[in-house]
Amino acid sequence: MTDRNPLIAFGLLLFAICYLATVAAWLAAQGKYAEALGFGGITTGLVGVLGTFRPKSSVTIDQPANKPVPVEEQP
DSSP states (O other), X not given: OOTHXXXXXXXXXXXXXXXXXXXXXXXXXXXXXXXXXXXXXXXXXXXXXXXXXXXXXXXOOOSOTTSOOOOOOXX
16 A cells, blocks of 8 residues: 555545535435435545544654754755
8 A cells, every 4th residue: 555545545535525415415405305314424424434534654753852963064
């Protein structure tokens, strides 16, 4: 699995949420409230899944706080 796969999944999930919310709004405008409520529930579930995406790794610094990291200056 590459670093792009979570980004692609995130984008597709956002697209699915927007699509389902649009379908739910259209169904509600047609007077099909039960179906619109179902699509709204599905959309809410996908928003919950969206909240599970986390950054893959975090940066850790092994250097003590009182000892700065040596840096070379560029000419």
